[in-house]
Amino acid sequence: MRLRRKRRLVRCVKRRRELKPISTNTAAIRPDDVLLMSVVRNEKIRLPFFLDYYRKLGVNHFLVVDNDSDDGSLEFLRAQPDVSVWQTKTSYKKAGFGLDWSNYLLRKYAHGHWVLTVDPDEFFIYPFCDTRPISALTDWLDSCAVRSFGTMLIDMYPDGPVDDEPYHEGQDPFEIARWFDAGNYMISKNPEYKNLWIQGGPRARVFFKDNPSKAPALNKIPLVKWDRRYVYISSTHSLLPRGLNQVYDEWGGEKTSGALLHAKLINTLGEKAREEMQRNQHYRGSGEYKAYAKQLEEQPVFRCDRSEQYINWRQLEILGLMSKGNWA
Secondary structure, three states: OHHHHHHHHHHHHHHHHHOEEEEOOHHHOOOOOOEEEEEEOOOOOOHHHHHHHHHHHOOOEEEEEEOOOOOOHHHHHHOOOOEEEEEOOOOOOOOOOOHHHHHHHHHHHOOOOEEEEOOOOEEEEOOOOOOOOHHHHHHHHHHOOOOEEEEEEEEOEOOOOHHHOOOOOOOOHHHOOOEEEOOOEEEEEOOOOOOEEEEEHHHHHHOOOOOHHHOOOOEEEEEEEOOOOOEEEEOEOEEEOHHHHOOOOOOOOOOOEEEEEEOOOOOHHHHHHHHHHHHOOOHHHHHHHHHHHHHHOOOOOOOOOOEEEOOOHHHHHHOOOOEOOOOO
8 A cells, every 4th residue: 555655646746747837826825724625627607606615614725726628717716816726738537537636736735734625516514614614623633633534425406307497607506406315325345445435315316226336436535634645546535545544433433524515416517427428538438427418318306205405514413424423
């Protein structure tokens, strides 16, 4: 594992030449700042709400890689004083599905910082997030000598077909996608990396109903007290060293955990699926996006007898989808 981690580090340093700095405001980063890392492509419609959401949560600076957007994303990001943005026109797939780029920027700018690594359709929820900033969580994690914080990705969806209610730039996507699956999840342990592996939810039962084992993984470790020796190795599902993946309690207790509300299942999904099928830059030959495109033609409705309308983080705790553990 140590050799594997070193190879990843060497690989990400080599890939740094693919990143062209567009607006680097990293000199403004203070030692105690919470950072956010994201790789984006053609997400202009999502970015205003995404940035505002995380600013309100307490994120101080954003590190963003723009992968050859042509919808105005780069120009929008460049105008934000708390965003540092790099552009690359090279292959997302050859860069380890963007991990080489993010691992390099994390190594260079995030050492010693708590950092969230999320996609622009992922929204971090943690215990007491309605009353406490993210720095309260990271301060508590520091006091407990905890280096990583786990979440479950919860797919949110609308009441009817995704095309019924269009999403507008700057809008809160959860005004449209208010529902989620309260159950229907499978959990196992990955023996190689020691992380949990979670599948299920609406994407499994609608897009992968004939082969649920191919459904996307829902386990994520997005919040890490970064060290330049660390690397993500499979999206934010797992890291090296392996100890960072043990964000759960093996002895019957409950570690504090959070959730990522996932705003993928809205009307922008169809266009995104068609684009990614053509680019063929995603995992398993963009098989996930092929499944989306095929099923969306039938105008599926995701709401079912397991659906609940989202209220707040306490609701997720009651359902066992996150836990406040011993943080009071």
